[in-house]
Amino acid sequence: MTDLSDRPFFIVGSPRSGTTLLRFVLSSHPRLYVPSETGFLPFLGYDGDATLTLAQAQTVLERIGTLNREWAGLVDDVETFYQRLPDPSLAHLLDALYRRKVAAAGAAAALGRWGDKTPGYALHLPLLARLFRTAQFVHVVRDGRDVALSAQNKWGRWYMDSYYLLRNWVRHVEQARQAGQGLPPSRYLEVRYEDLVREPEPAIRAICDFLDEIFQPTMLDHTRLAQQQIAPGGHVEVWQPISTASVGRWRTGMSPFWQKAADRIAGPTLAASGYELSGQGAPTAAERARLLALAAKYALTDGARRGLARLGLLTLNRGKRSK
Numbered sequence: 001m002t003d004l005s006d007r008p009f010f011i012v013g014s015p016r017s018g019t020t021l022l023r024f025v026l027s028s029h030p031r032l033y034v035p036s037e038t039g040f041l042p043f044l045g046y047d048g049d050a051t052l053t054l055a056q057a058q059t060v061l062e063r064i065g066t067l068n069r070e071w072a073g074l075v076d077d078v079e080t081f082y083q084r085l086p087d088p089s090l091a092h093l094l095d096a097l098y099r100r101k102v103a104a105a106g107a108a109a110a111l112g113r114w115g116d117k118t119p120g121y122a123l124h125l126p127l128l129a130r131l132f133r134t135a136q137f138v139h140v141v142r143d144g145r146d147v148a149l150s151a152q153n154k155w156g157r158w159y160m161d162s163y164y165l166l167r168n169w170v171r172h173v174e175q176a177r178q179a180g181q182g183l184p185p186s187r188y189l190e191v192r193y194e195d196l197v198r199e200p201e202p203a204i205r206a207i208c209d210f211l212d213e214i215f216q217p218t219m220l221d222h223t224r225l226a227q228q229q230i231a232p233g234g235h236v237e238v239w240q241p242i243s244t245a246s247v248g249r250w251r252t253g254m255s256p257f258w259q260k261a262a263d264r265i266a267g268p269t270l271a272a273s274g275y276e277l278s279g280q281g282a283p284t285a286a287e288r289a290r291l292l293a294l295a296a297k298y299a300l301t302d303g304a305r306r307g308l309a310r311l312g313l314l315t316l317n318r319g320k321r322s323k
Helices: 019-027 054-067 078-083 090-104 119-131 144-154 162-181 193-198 200-211 223-229 256-272 285-310
Strands: 009-012 113-117 136-141 188-192
Touching: 009 019, 009 119, 019 113, 019 136, 019 193, 019 200, 019 223, 054 078, 054 090, 090 113, 090 119, 119 136, 119 162, 136 162, 136 193, 136 200, 144 162, 144 256, 162 188, 162 256, 162 285, 188 193, 188 200, 193 200, 256 285
Parallel strands: 009 113, 009 136, 136 188
Antiparallel strands: none
16 A cells, blocks of 8 residues: 555544644644544444455445535545545545545645544544554543543533543543554654643644644634634634633532542543542442442443444444434
């Protein structure tokens, strides 16, 4: 398989970790463009090195449009699109499709590089690293307790108690980190959300160095671009300038019980990520019983969701699927 024209990059992390903020920071660079979440890459059914026939390429394009309606209709003449691929592989088909998405958006980065910001891809780094052999990955890590609070405030779904959200945070962080350890340093970078918002310029410069891009002052104000692209009801928090206002909210937003629970559920990952534990002490007998009940609920919920995912009935970005 021939090399892609340039290195794609992926922003990943547990949902509500600041990946949207970083999307707009990087998209404020004149050479970089990151569309809204894609969600379809793990569900296309082909290996990156697979040689696709014209019929298979058309099937993949249709599948992408079904999984994410924002990507439907980008290719009018599939045969011409297919014939112009430098290599009839899934990786080159996707590279060409992302570039069409950039051009369709009228982005100034049409001659630069494309990226992808889909938090859930934190669970699929090995697949993406095989699919795009030169891809780079920026893993955003945020304090899991603040992540849990943010997710509950944003979505408030019945199964999203703090137990579920903390376990989900641990899974995303640990799986992405483990995959990253198998990649060379030139392909994997871990960025703490707290460092990004406390000292934006040094953090952004470090990300630019990793991506081999020249830092641009425009990256320090992402708000204009975010206000143009994020509609009311979306991630409107990125309409605002970078701020530390949400750092450490768990200290006042979590009850003593949930602070103790976080130490037990996510303590090793929190500590390994440089976060201080609550120091609330061991849970009481009644609190241990409550944790057991929450663990049972989590096992049932997580098992059901994994089963639906294996059947293809639960994929990323369900809200963007074509009806």
